[in-house]
Amino acid sequence: MLRVFLWSGGMEYFIELFFSGLTRGSIYALIALGYTMVYGIIGLINFAHGEIYMIGAFTSYIIATVLSIYGFPVLAIVVLAGFAAAIWSSAYGFTIEKLAYRPLRHAPRLSPLISAIGMSIFLQNYVLLAQTSDFLAFPELIPDFDFMEPVAHIVGTTDLVIILTTAAAMFGLTLLIKFTRIGKAMRATSQDRTMAMLVGINVDRVISMTFIIGSALAAIGGILIASHIGQINFYIGFIAGIKAFTAAVLGGIGSIPGAVLGGFVLGLTESFATGYVSSDYEDVFAFGLLVLILLFKPSGLLGRADIQKV
Amino acid sequence: MSTPILQVKNLGMRFGGIKALDDLDLDVNSGEIVALIGPNGAGKTTFFNCVTGIYNPTQGDVVLTPPGTPAIRLNGLKPNQVAEKGMARTFQNIRLFQKMTVLENVMIGRHCRTNSFILGAILRNTATRQEEQETIHKSYKILQKMGLEKHANDLASNLSYGAQRRLEIGRALATEPFLLLLDEPAAGMNPQETQELIKLINLLQREGQSILLIEHDMKLVMELSHRIFVMDYGRRIAMGTPEEIRNNPVVIKAYLGESADA
Numbered sequence: 218m219l220r221v222f223l224w225s226g227g228m229e230y231f232i233e234l235f236f237s238g239l240t241r242g243s244i245y246a247l248i249a250l251g252y253t254m255v256y257g258i259i260g261l262i263n264f265a266h267g268e269i270y271m272i273g274a275f276t277s278y279i280i281a282t283v284l285s286i287y288g289f290p291v292l293a294i295v296v297l298a299g300f301a302a303a304i305w306s307s308a309y310g311f312t313i314e315k316l317a318y319r320p321l322r323h324a325p326r327l328s329p330l331i332s333a334i335g336m337s338i339f340l341q342n343y344v345l346l347a348q349t350s351d352f353l354a355f356p357e358l359i360p361d362f363d364f365m366e367p368v369a370h371i372v373g374t375t376d377l378v379i380i381l382t383t384a385a386a387m388f389g390l391t392l393l394i395k396f397t398r399i400g401k402a403m404r405a406t407s408q409d410r411t412m413a414m415l416v417g418i419n420v421d422r423v424i425s426m427t428f429i430i431g432s433a434l435a436a437i438g439g440i441l442i443a444s445h446i447g448q449i450n451f452y453i454g455f456i457a458g459i460k461a462f463t464a465a466v467l468g469g470i471g472s473i474p475g476a477v478l479g480g481f482v483l484g485l486t487e488s489f490a491t492g493y494v495s496s497d498y499e500d501v502f503a504f505g506l507l508v509l510i511l512l513f514k515p516s517g518l519l520g521r522a523d524i525q526k527v
Numbered sequence: 528m529s530t531p532i533l534q535v536k537n538l539g540m541r542f543g544g545i546k547a548l549d550d551l552d553l554d555v556n557s558g559e560i561v562a563l564i565g566p567n568g569a570g571k572t573t574f575f576n577c578v579t580g581i582y583n584p585t586q587g588d589v590v591l592t593p594p595g596t597p598a599i600r601l602n603g604l605k606p607n608q609v610a611e612k613g614m615a616r617t618f619q620n621i622r623l624f625q626k627m628t629v630l631e632n633v634m635i636g637r638h639c640r641t642n643s644f645i646l647g648a649i650l651r652n653t654a655t656r657q658e659e660q661e662t663i664h665k666s667y668k669i670l671q672k673m674g675l676e677k678h679a680n681d682l683a684s685n686l687s688y689g690a691q692r693r694l695e696i697g698r699a700l701a702t703e704p705f706l707l708l709l710d711e712p713a714a715g716m717n718p719q720e721t722q723e724l725i726k727l728i729n730l731l732q733r734e735g736q737s738i739l740l741i742e743h744d745m746k747l748v749m750e751l752s753h754r755i756f757v758m759d760y761g762r763r764i765a766m767g768t769p770e771e772i773r774n775n776p777v778v779i780k781a782y783l784g785e786s787a788d789a
Contacts, residue, residue, distance in 0.1 A: 397648040398641060398662075405624050405635045412622045415579060417610035417639025417702050426645065 226492070233371045234492040235485070240376040240445070242484025243383035247438035248461030249468070249476035250390065251310075251431030257407040257471040258427050259322075261329050265313055265336035266435060267458015268344075269306050273436025274355070274443040274453065275344060277302040281356050295358045295440075302440050303433040309340075310432030311425055319421070337458070344451040351450065358444040375445045382441060386434060387477055394473065399426055407471075463507050469520020478518055482506070532557050532592050532737055533578075533614075533706055539586030540570075540577050540761075547573045548584070549761040555706060557594060560728070560738045562748045564772075565758035566781060571741045572619060574758070575710055579616050580606040593705055611639045615704035617695040619711045619741075625684040629675055632683050632694055633666040636701025666701060673697040673727070689720035693727065700731075707731070709740040713747050725750060749773065757781065 248270050255263045277298040284294045317336045321329040361374045394400035405413040406423045414420050442457070443449045460483065468479025483503055490502035510518065533555040540548040547570050555561045563571050577584040580601065589601040593613050601609055615636075624632050641662055647655035670676040673693045678686060686694060692712060699707055712728075713721045721744060728738065728751055742748050748755065749769045757765040757772060759781040765772060772778055 393645075393648060397645075398638065398643050398659075399645055399648065401627070401631060401635055402638055404627060408624045408626060409622055411581065411606070412618075412624070413635075414606035415581075415610060415616060416636045416698060417607050417615075418635070419607050419639075 229371060230492065234488045236372045236376050236380075237492075238485035238488030239481065240379050240484070241487060242464075242481035243379050244438045244442045244457070244480075245461045245464040245483050246477045246480025247383055247386065247434050247441075248457060249465040249480045250387075250473065251435050252462050252465040253468075253470055253473060253476040254403075254427050254431050256465070257473075258403065259318070259424060260326065261318060262333065262462065262470075263313075263318075263428075263431075264330070264333040264458070264462075265317075265340060266310075266431065267454035267456075267461070268337050268340035269310050269313075269432045269454070270435040270439045270457055270461075271344065271449070271451065271454030272309055272340065273302040273306040273432075273439030274449045275348060276305040276436070277358075277440035278353060278355055278443065278449060281358060285356060291358065291360055298358065299437060299440050302436040306432040306436035306439070307429040310428040310435075314425060314428040319424075337455070341451050341455065348451065352448045353450065355443040355447050355449050357447065358440070375441075379441045379445060382437065386437060390430070390434070390473070393430075399423070403427060460503070463503065466517055467507055467510055469517025472517070472519045472521070475517055475519035482518070530557050530592070530594075531555065532594070533739065534590045534592070534598075535578065535587065536590070537587035538574070538577060538584050538589065540573055540582060541585045547761050548577065551587070551758070551761070551763050553756050553763070555737055555739050557705075557737055558732070558735055559753045560732055560740070560751050562752040562755045563739065563741050563758065564743070564745075564748060564755060565764075569758040570761040571758060572710060573761075575616060575708055575741065578609075579614060579708065580604050580609040591706070607639065610702050610704075613703070613705045614708065615699035615702045615706075616708035617692075617699050617710055617712060619714060621688075621691050621695060623683040623691055623694060623698070625682070627683060628680050629683055629686065629694055630663070630666055630670065630679040632698050633669050633701045634662050636698040637662045637666060640701075640703055669697045669700055672700075672730075689716055689723065692716065692720075692724070696727070700736075704736075706737045706739065709738060709742075711741055711743060713742060713744045721747060 248266065251266045251269070252263060255261055255266070280298040280301045281294050284297060289297070313336055317332045318329050321332055359375045359378050361369065365372070365374045365377065394403060402413070402418045402423050403426070405416070405418060406420055410420055461480070464479035464483045465476045466479070467483060468475030468477070483506070486506050487499040487503050491499045494502070531554040535551060535553040538548055538551040539546065551574065553563070563574065565571055573582070576582045578589050578601065583603050590598050591601055591612055591614060592598040599612055601612070624635065627635070641658050643655040643658050667676060667679065670679055673696065675690060675694055675697065678690065683691065683694060696709065696712065713724055716724060725747055732738065752769055755767065755769060755772045756763055757778050764781055765775050765778050767775065
């Protein structure tokens with residue numbers, strides 16, 4: 218049965234769906250990292266994180282449009298727009314934390330959560346008013362490479378760029394967290410915040426840094442997916458945010474490898490559901506999977522059950 | 528030996544209507560080992576929390592005088608700022624970063640004495656690399672002193688109980704404190720582990736480390752301390768040398784209670 222199912226469309230079709238799943242999964246993973254890092258450190262679901270991704274897409278849109286008017290080469294546009302989006306989104310992430318979450322650090326857990334939802338709605342409407350409610354055609358930033366020609370019907374150049382960029386970002390993040398001074402401080406803070414303070418770590422700065430890194434990753438996701446899909450509007454952050462949040466929960470919220478795994482599992486599920494069943498059912502499968510996994514493993518794929526602190 | 532590096536005056540801490548600390552005075556001189564003892568619930572740990580910035584005391588002053596610098600009033604500072612000023616502490620129950628290695632736990636203590644940031648981590652310039660090397664070197668030195676160098680790359684959670692306690696002291700030392708606060712360092716230790724701990728504290732003292740400790744193990748307290756402060760119900764009820772405290776009737780009463788026919 219499964220065999221027939223898988224081979225309807227042949228091997229090539231399967232591989233095509235697989236890569237399109239990886240592409241989606243990469244984007245989900247990039248955004249999910251922001252959710253999971255923030256949750257790991259301050260135990261907050263930052264519902265405004267999807268909006269950070271949307272702002273990243275808008276920033277790169279503006280920068281790319283301006284630069285292409287001045288006739289910059291494509292590669293320069295991609296890199297500059299990417300950097301600008303990452304920096305601008307980081308500034309937003311940093312500011313949101315300062316304004317909307319830090320004053321509520323010692324409030325009941327529900328308060329910053331509501332504040333996050335408020336921030337999310339505020340930012341959506343801010344972009345709606347400041348920019349436009351229409352879909353904007355996003356310039357195709359990533360050109361088709363010639364060497365991709367033979368396999369172009371299976372894996373597009375954009376897919377490849379998205380997958381590789383995501384892999385590089387994740388590798389960099391892993392090194393940062395494992396080996397650097399700030400990475401160690403982040404791990405220590407997520408394990409025991411009071412103790413981290415007592416050994417001299419400026420916890421406020423670590424939290425700011427977490428928001429900055431998470432926002433930069435989301436912005437990279439924003440520019441990648443926008444140039445892949447070809448259009449953006451103020452609402453894209455909501456859907457992407459919900460999906461990435463799902464990915465983070467699926468993988469075990471608070472766990473960094475979990476967010477990546479969750480992103481890929483979700484992306485592949487959606488892709489295969491779309492390809493073999495119907496695109497109408499992609500969300501049914503995605504969220505059905507979430508329910509199933511949480512039923513059998515409530516802490517997520519790589520999540521750990523909460524350890525009772527003595 | 529006689530310059531006070533920590534001076535606590537009229538310290539008070541209220542939680543609602545409860546006075547956990549009441550008009551408490553305490554001082555520690557440079558190079559001295561001072562013990563703070565008292566029955567359970569006397570407010571010893573609350574005192575530590577007030578001094579290290581976890582609580583903001585509701586009354587009084589906590590003044591720290593690092594050698595060769597002007598005095599600093601600590602009230603209202605955050606714990607990380609207190610650590611930066613040169614006071615480090617351990618906890619009654621073990622609070623290591625369990626999912627990090629032994630070496631990393633000590634390296635974390637060096638955080639406030641180093642300053643490479645994210646850009647340095649990306650560029651990996653000479654200054655960053657030097658700082659990293661120095662951090663590893665100094666942390667390893669501390670592990671040797673604690674007798675933990677063989678376990679440098681083990682997870683902290685895999686150490687034996689006594690070793691975890693020593694690692695906590697090592698992590699505190701990594702912040703380069705001139706005053707070390709130990710909250711019941713011998714709690715739960717067997718006699719042999721306690722003996723090793725006494726040796727370790729003695730070694731630190733000979734190196735000039737000033738120490739303030741809370742402890743219930745009277746053998747350890749009497750053997751190590753230069754001076755002892757005794758607390759009960761949030762107040763200081765006695766202060767003196769081990770000999771004086773041992774024979775002080777007020778202290779004996781606080782610990783054993785008053786017999787009905789006395």
